Amino acid sequence: MKISRFFLSFLFAVAAEATLFCEEEPTVFTKLFPAQVVLQSSLGTPELLAENGVFRAYSLLPGRHRITLSAEGYVEKQIDLTVFDGMLLQEKLERKDSRLRLIGELPTGRQPKSADFSPDGQYLVIPCLDDAGIDLYGTDPLRFIKTLNPPEADADKKGFVESIFLPHRGELWVSQMSTGKIQVFDTTSWAWKAAYSTGGLWPKVLCPSPDGGICCVSNWASGTVAFLETSTGRIRALIPVGGTPRGMAFSPDGRELYVALFDTGNVAVIDCEAFRYTRTIILGPGAARHTVLHQDGKRMYVTDMYNGLVLLVDPVTGKVLQRRYVGPNPNTLRLSPDGSFIFVSLRGRNNPETYLLEGPEFGKVVMLDADTLEPEDWVWGRNQPTGLALSPRGNLVVFTDFLDDLLEIYRLDTGKDQ
Numbered sequence: 001m002k003i004s005r006f007f008l009s010f011l012f013a014v015a016a017e018a019t020l021f022c023e024e025e026p027t028v029f030t031k032l033f034p035a036q037v038v039l040q041s042s043l044g045t046p047e048l049l050a051e052n053g054v055f056r057a058y059s060l061l062p063g064r065h066r067i068t069l070s071a072e073g074y075v076e077k078q079i080d081l082t083v084f085d086g087m088l089l090q091e092k093l094e095r096k097d098s099r100l101r102l103i104g105e106l107p108t109g110r111q112p113k114s115a116d117f118s119p120d121g122q123y124l125v126i127p128c129l130d131d132a133g134i135d136l137y138g139t140d141p142l143r144f145i146k147t148l149n150p151p152e153a154d155a156d157k158k159g160f161v162e163s164i165f166l167p168h169r170g171e172l173w174v175s176q177m178s179t180g181k182i183q184v185f186d187t188t189s190w191a192w193k194a195a196y197s198t199g200g201l202w203p204k205v206l207c208p209s210p211d212g213g214i215c216c217v218s219n220w221a222s223g224t225v226a227f228l229e230t231s232t233g234r235i236r237a238l239i240p241v242g243g244t245p246r247g248m249a250f251s252p253d254g255r256e257l258y259v260a261l262f263d264t265g266n267v268a269v270i271d272c273e274a275f276r277y278t279r280t281i282i283l284g285p286g287a288a289r290h291t292v293l294h295q296d297g298k299r300m301y302v303t304d305m306y307n308g309l310v311l312l313v314d315p316v317t318g319k320v321l322q323r324r325y326v327g328p329n330p331n332t333l334r335l336s337p338d339g340s341f342i343f344v345s346l347r348g349r350n351n352p353e354t355y356l357l358e359g360p361e362f363g364k365v366v367m368l369d370a371d372t373l374e375p376e377d378w379v380w381g382r383n384q385p386t387g388l389a390l391s392p393r394g395n396l397v398v399f400t401d402f403l404d405d406l407l408e409i410y411r412l413d414t415g416k417d418q
Contacts, residue, residue, distance in 0.1 A: 005149050018047070025059045032056070033092040033380050034071050042066040053360060062116050069093060088323045092362055092380040094344035100379045100397060101412040104142050106137050109406050112400035114332070115162065115387035115407065119167045126400060126407060127160035127174050130247065134160055134183075136190060139396065142409055144189065146347040150176070150192050164206040164215070165228055171216060180218065182228070196233030198226045203289075207248040207257070209272070211263035216257055218245035225259055225270065237275035241268040247290035247333075251315070252297040258315060260288035265304055266289060281318035283311060286290040289364070291331045292342070294370065301342055301370075303330040310344055312373055329355075331387040332399075341376060342368050342396060345385040345399050358383045358403055365399050 003019035027049065030039065030284050035054050039046055043065050046058040060083050067079045067089070067386040074093035081089070094102055109131030117139070119313025125148075133149040150154045159178025166173060171193065172185040180201055182193040204225070208217045214236065217226045225245055226236040241263030245268070250257055257270040258281075265286025269279045293315065294300070300315040308330060312322035331345035336342070347355070348363035364384040367377040385405075387400035397410045 026083045028058045029088045030056045030223050031090045037069050037071045040068040052260045057075050099377050100410040103409045103411050105408050106404050114162045115389035115398050115400055116163045117391050119387050125163050127163050148185050154179050161204045162206050168212045175203040198237045199235045200224045205247050210254045246277040249291045249293040260291040262287050292333050292335050295339045303333050322373045331386050334388050334390045337394040340370055342370050347384045
């Protein structure tokens, strides 16, 4: 658990108040959501020693406790734990009126960066930024299967970012920014198959063309987009985009590629037949991170991490049709299979020192109407919800908590047969 100076400053301030402590009673620190959570114990009423926002310090009797957490409008939660002095309890409650119901949580490798379902929905892959591979899970039942590793020389370099399935080739492609490569795995045996250079530094997002013949890769540190043949891994084109590329989306006919530029907040447009950068959709200043095109090809969704926005844009005219503030640090955006909703992972406010340390709040995953961007639902995540995926049927929502090395899976009540 990474505990920041932000939290430690509170811990030390409480510890300095020596008169508050009883030598026989451990002090337990908590970070609980929502903020109005009431904490009760089977071994007596905890004494609140101090609080600073969502951070609190309690004095509890030593021993094995059944802790009950409750808040109006939320499902009560009970936790069995053995208290020790200085322990940190981080928990969240689920909203009673949400259509999203928690199925379970599973540990992942270090810094789970993204998530993706297999086309048949039977598998889930989690590339890990600070680990040696890609975690593979089964979904029915939810379970860890194995970690997919490239050859040792590459695995040792870690840095796995994003993944895509290429069903026509029976392959899983994963970007590895520390090596400048795409690692390819067979989806029948899950064995490593090949590695392809992206021609640039720090490859991140992968985006297959509608016909599956090309996979585009955004080279973050090089400011280029690579067009790779999926049959050979050969680079067909390497196109500078005038900024820092991240998320990408093809037009339905495959003729244009839309590239979110993180350093400006704009979207670059590439002609995929001529292999050239043709125009810019001006949305900034901001930090455009992820972009998704609606199935109708007439609506493009963009997350602006800097301004906390989701934008609905006409990709042809570049006109902003809707603009919605969703919260601090929106990351990944996913469109439901029926095109009616979009889901966005919100990392929450950053730690003042660095985003690699826990911040002052948990993040969220929000569900918006795809036409109006009106909020429809939301759930708490934990420390930095980042990766996000929807199952092919649209009934399962998975996200990763980047700083907790955790995945969470929810079932969405669609009002239809599951």
